[in-house]
Amino acid sequence: MAIIDDPQLSSSDAVPGERVYRRDGSAILRISESDAINADALTEVTADGTMVVNMGPQHPSTHGVLRLILEMEGEQVRRSKPVIGYLHTGMEKTGEQLSYLQGPTNVTRMDYASPLFSELAFSLTVEKLLGIEAPPRAQWIRMLLTELNRMSSHLLFQATNGMDMGAVSMMLFGWREREQVLRVFEKISGLRMNHNYIRPGGVAADLPDGWREDINEILDAIEPRLDEYDQLLTGQPIWRNRLQGVGTVSADECLALGVTGPLLRSTGYAWDLRRDIPYLNYEQVEFDVLVGGFGDCFDRYAIRLNEIRESIRIVRQCIDMMPPGDYRIQDKKVTPPPRGRIDESMEALIHHFKIFTEGFKVPEGEAYAAVESPRGELGCYIVSDGSAHPYRMHIRAPSFSNLQVMPHMLQDSLIADAVAIISTVDPIMGEVDR
Amino acid sequence: MTDENTAAEASAEDAAADDDAAPIETRYDVPVTFSFGDEVLHPSREQLVATATAMKADGFVSILDLFGVDYLAHPGRAVAEGLVAERFELVVTLMNHDTATRTRLRVQVPESDPVVPTLFDVYPGTEAAERETWDMFGISFDGHPDMTRILMPDGWEGHPLRKDFGIGAVPVHFKGAPAAK
Amino acid sequence: MPDLPIVGNTDDILQYGIEGLEHNFLTAKLEDVVNWSRARSLWPASFGLACCAIEMMAAGTANYDLARFGMEVFRASPRQADLMIVAGRVSQKMAPVLRQVYDQMMEPKWVISMGVCASSGGMFNNYAIVQGVDQIVPVDVYAPGCPPGPETLIHAILTVHNKIETGELLQRREDGTAGIVVEQRDGQTDTQVVLQK
Numbered sequence: 001m002a003i004i005d006d007p008q009l010s011s012s013d014a015v016p017g018e019r020v021y022r023r024d025g026s027a028i029l030r031i032s033e034s035d036a037i038n039a040d041a042l043t044e045v046t047a048d049g050t051m052v053v054n055m056g057p058q059h060p061s062t063h064g065v066l067r068l069i070l071e072m073e074g075e076q077v078r079r080s081k082p083v084i085g086y087l088h089t090g091m092e093k094t095g096e097q098l099s100y101l102q103g104p105t106n107v108t109r110m111d112y113a114s115p116l117f118s119e120l121a122f123s124l125t126v127e128k129l130l131g132i133e134a135p136p137r138a139q140w141i142r143m144l145l146t147e148l149n150r151m152s153s154h155l156l157f158q159a160t161n162g163m164d165m166g167a168v169s170m171m172l173f174g175w176r177e178r179e180q181v182l183r184v185f186e187k188i189s190g191l192r193m194n195h196n197y198i199r200p201g202g203v204a205a206d207l208p209d210g211w212r213e214d215i216n217e218i219l220d221a222i223e224p225r226l227d228e229y230d231q232l233l234t235g236q237p238i239w240r241n242r243l244q245g246v247g248t249v250s251a252d253e254c255l256a257l258g259v260t261g262p263l264l265r266s267t268g269y270a271w272d273l274r275r276d277i278p279y280l281n282y283e284q285v286e287f288d289v290l291v292g293g294f295g296d297c298f299d300r301y302a303i304r305l306n307e308i309r310e311s312i313r314i315v316r317q318c319i320d321m322m323p324p325g326d327y328r329i330q331d332k333k334v335t336p337p338p339r340g341r342i343d344e345s346m347e348a349l350i351h352h353f354k355i356f357t358e359g360f361k362v363p364e365g366e367a368y369a370a371v372e373s374p375r376g377e378l379g380c381y382i383v384s385d386g387s388a389h390p391y392r393m394h395i396r397a398p399s400f401s402n403l404q405v406m407p408h409m410l411q412d413s414l415i416a417d418a419v420a421i422i423s424t425v426d427p428i429m430g431e432v433d434r
Numbered sequence: 435m436t437d438e439n440t441a442a443e444a445s446a447e448d449a450a451a452d453d454d455a456a457p458i459e460t461r462y463d464v465p466v467t468f469s470f471g472d473e474v475l476h477p478s479r480e481q482l483v484a485t486a487t488a489m490k491a492d493g494f495v496s497i498l499d500l501f502g503v504d505y506l507a508h509p510g511r512a513v514a515e516g517l518v519a520e521r522f523e524l525v526v527t528l529m530n531h532d533t534a535t536r537t538r539l540r541v542q543v544p545e546s547d548p549v550v551p552t553l554f555d556v557y558p559g560t561e562a563a564e565r566e567t568w569d570m571f572g573i574s575f576d577g578h579p580d581m582t583r584i585l586m587p588d589g590w591e592g593h594p595l596r597k598d599f600g601i602g603a604v605p606v607h608f609k610g611a612p613a614a615k
Numbered sequence: 616m617p618d619l620p621i622v623g624n625t626d627d628i629l630q631y632g633i634e635g636l637e638h639n640f641l642t643a644k645l646e647d648v649v650n651w652s653r654a655r656s657l658w659p660a661s662f663g664l665a666c667c668a669i670e671m672m673a674a675g676t677a678n679y680d681l682a683r684f685g686m687e688v689f690r691a692s693p694r695q696a697d698l699m700i701v702a703g704r705v706s707q708k709m710a711p712v713l714r715q716v717y718d719q720m721m722e723p724k725w726v727i728s729m730g731v732c733a734s735s736g737g738m739f740n741n742y743a744i745v746q747g748v749d750q751i752v753p754v755d756v757y758a759p760g761c762p763p764g765p766e767t768l769i770h771a772i773l774t775v776h777n778k779i780e781t782g783e784l785l786q787r788r789e790d791g792t793a794g795i796v797v798e799q800r801d802g803q804t805d806t807q808v809v810l811q812k
Contacts, residue, residue, distance in 0.1 A: 385509055
């Protein structure tokens with residue numbers, strides 16, 4: 001977990017990362033929204049030369065419904081405030097109304113670019129409370145699908161990042177690859193997005209016939225295309241000028257703000273839950289954890305591009321090491337019977353009915369489990385009261401914490417850089433607002 | 435005075451004897467319990483900032499999460515010995531990267547006085563999370579730089595995640611369906 | 616496509632090429648031509664909110680390609696847009712913003728409610744989500760799905776095109792009846808994994 005000893009990253013402040021602790025003189029514009037609407041600074045330049053400009057929530061570059069209130073001095077941003085809540089769906093309250101089997105349908109729509117990770121975090125927490133463990137094949141299937149989902153999420157990032165920077169062809173290329181991954185998802189889980197496939201106890205259905213060939217086909221197609229993206233973007237002077245040195249943060253600042261994921265790794269801090277607190281079968285596969293050297297936007301872009309390569313590596317190993325067996329635990333209390341049995345056995349019918357209407361009861365307790373999603377640590381905390389519905393379900397959303405570092409990145413940058421910064425933070429507003 | 439001292443000593447000895455019989459485990463001077471492999475500390479509201487500061491100096495560099503729980507409708511839960519279970523709980527999750535462990539802090543917050551000191555000066559990453567806890571539960575944070583609503587619109591009344599705030603569902607209408615009897 | 620009578624002797628074209636056209640003009644009703652061109656160049660305002668926005672972007676990119684309908688330009692400014700595709704769940708905080716953007720669009724304008732959350736609140740029947748965007752703006756076509764795949768969205772868009780060309784829209788607004796609900800058409804393309812070379 002070494003912080004790379006680099007003068008750009010470690011600060012000489014008495015308190016490392018001092019600027020994020022400030023109350024006055026901070027990069028965060030702490031005014032309420034009603035003040036922001038009524039401020040004189042909205043219509044004219046104030047005495048100190050600043051003007052408040054509103055960006056969003058309906059804006060082509062804000063990656064969903066994020067509103068930024070920017071205090072500008074000329075073209076430069078002095079202070080800013082991200083305003084969220086435009087996608088608040090009351091999912092945590094809804095989670096208390098749904099049963100544990102319906103839970104994944106709810107959480108999957110929080111982080112809609114990588115839905116399988118939310119389902120996985122929820123399922124792992126419920127399994128912790130139940131004291132059960134998914135069978136080996138289910139765990140490998142989960143690993144296979146979440147790594148494919150990491151690929152599709154990072155491809156979405158490449159596409160939208162390219163478009164925000166003006167490389168519109170990158171948008172088309174990124175989606176071309178993503179569509180191939182989504183077709184595999186549709187074949188395996190039945191849906192392109194919001195799959196509800198990873199459930200407490202295992203997965204919803206076994207892998208279909210011919211899955212090895214399908215996945216190998218798309219991996220063989222995607223891998224050389226990543227080199228094409230390197231050719232198109234990584235060495236290109238315009239791309240470098242727009243991303244290098246923009247939105248720099250240090251590791252201390254990120255840790256104090258609770259930032260995780262590629263954002264933290266871009267500062268040189270090597271922390272990846274898959275390696276450091278392994279879940280599923282990550283100890284048994286080989287992969288590298290990628291870190292950046294400068295904490296800027298270019299590092300974040302490069303880390304995500306190369307994480308696609310690492311995910312391809314992991315998926316190939318999953319294909320080789322997939323064991324035979326059950327795709328969900330054979331515990332009658334938790335798992336519904338196979339659909340074919342319902343026609344034959346009255347018991348199976350009643351069992352199916354009880355699980356899908358009433359739901360299975362989970363013993364009292366509270367537990368937390370987390371996974372490494374493409375945005376950082378995605379955790380789920382459930383308090384159960386012995387009934388069939390969670391008493392309290394809370395999702396620790398990585399984008400919620402990651403957004404807090406944005407005002408510090410935006411300080412003294414241009415508006416065009418603001419677009420680059422928002423894009424490389426890669427927030428998904430569904431999980432920010434829940 | 436001697437009698438009082440003796441009486442005090444005697445009761446202290448009794449208390450010590452009780453402690454020897456069932457010592458309360460503590461970390462950082464607060465009671466600790468264990469939940470599915472994680473350590474859970476139970477500081478009081480007054481002890482919260484000091485505990486967090488001590489933990490941060492000890493390697494808990496990362497503030498993962500801060501949120502509330504409303505135990506109004508819960509049948510009854512066990513809290514650490516010697517603590518009174520209140521209606522609200524504040525849960526703070528910290529991560530130590532050196533030992534790769536997560537530790538939760540559960541603070542009991544009474545309904546009559548739902549105020550907790552802010553952790554902003556220890557971990558600035560609690561700024562948005564404390565605003566969300568205020569918005570959803572009504573637990574306010576003493577000393578927070580910007581205690582305003584974050585998820586609901588500014589003029590919203592009520593705190594949605596409280597158990598006495600209804601889900602707000604509307605009856606579903608089906609267009610063109612014959613009128614129900 | 617409205618019936619445009621072609622005036623001129625087509626045999627002349629076969630014999631003499633373009634010079635053979637005696638009368639090189641076409642006539643049609645102005646309304647039909649205007650409707651035809653409106654439908655063929657319907658610019659959407661970007662109003663992607665949640666998961667449906669991802670599928671909307673997918674419909675715009677090369678695999679499903681909205682550019683063949685003249686619609687790949689999602690206008691950032693509502694003043695330049697004709698069609699608002701409300702893609703995603705509308706929360707209490709977002710509702711006034713939605714209305715403001717709708718009001719800023721110039722007449723004639725159309726609204727597609729994409730996905731079940733925009734059409735009726737979807738699976739979120741609670742305090743935070745507006746139960747159907749038709750509580751705020753008049754909707755012309757509802758596209759069901761969670762999320763509706765790009766094929767369903769294109770089906771909804773073609774339904775709007777049809778409405779525009781036949782002028783049905785104006786009738787609907789006077790009647791005050793609800794918009795058209797299209798059927799879900801996902802998975803129409805073969806779900807075999809296709810290697811695109």
